[in-house]
Amino acid sequence: MVLDPQGVAVENSLIALGYKNVHKVRVGKYIELILTAENREDAAIQVEEMARRLLSNPVIEDFSCTLQEAGV
Amino acid sequence: MVLDPQGVAVENSLIALGYKNVHKVRVGKYIELILTAENREDAAIQVEEMARRLLSNPVIEDFSCTLQEAGV
Structure with a gap:
């Protein structure tokens, strides 16, 4: 488990846009x-x-x- | 299917590093x-x-x- 500031930013955006049931967003490479x-x-x-x-x-x-x- | 310059760059690097059996690398977000x-x-x-x-x-x-x- 590593720090993921991009995941935190995406989570905050999703919540601000109404998806209040979202948690623990993590963004990585595929x-x-x-x-x-x-x-x-x-x-x-x-x-x-x-x-x-x-x-x-x-x-x-x-x-x-x-x-x-x-x-x- | 979309253009993926990052995938092309990773593919070229892998091949240059000896992984000559690699093809069609695509890089995305997860x-x-x-x-x-x-x-x-x-x-x-x-x-x-x-x-x-x-x-x-x-x-x-x-x-x-x-x-x-x-x-x-």
């Missing part, structure tokens, strides 16, 4: 990509590595990865 | 929030409305919403 790999395990390892090493800033961001098989 | 609602249908309508009216810019962005029930 990255989607196609990866060719030998198998699901290789794909998972590579995606986790990209996320950790390049796509996220570990000081201020958490990340999670999900895979979806596309077939050949 | 917004997570807790909503109290009478039922799942009300929640879906409200979330779709927030996304359409406030959280996305329809000229340059697509969006999709998913719900997860938290219980009481």
Whole structure:
């Protein structure tokens, strides 16, 4: 869990606009990509590595990865 | 499908760093929030409305919403 000033700003805007039943808004990045790999395990390892090493800033961001098989 | 210069930049960086098996990178926003609602249908309508009216810019962005029930 990290600080998220953008989430707080969006939450305040939503509440000001009448959505008073909204709580704990968090804003993050979403990255989607196609990866060719030998198998699901290789794909998972590579995606986790990209996320950790390049796509996220570990000081201020958490990340999670999900895979979806596309077939050949 | 909309133009995504940030996705192109991330793709080029990943390839330059050795991930040559990466294609079609797209970068977007991810917004997570807790909503109290009478039922799942009300929640879906409200979330779709927030996304359409406030959280996305329809000229340059697509969006999709998913719900997860938290219980009481």
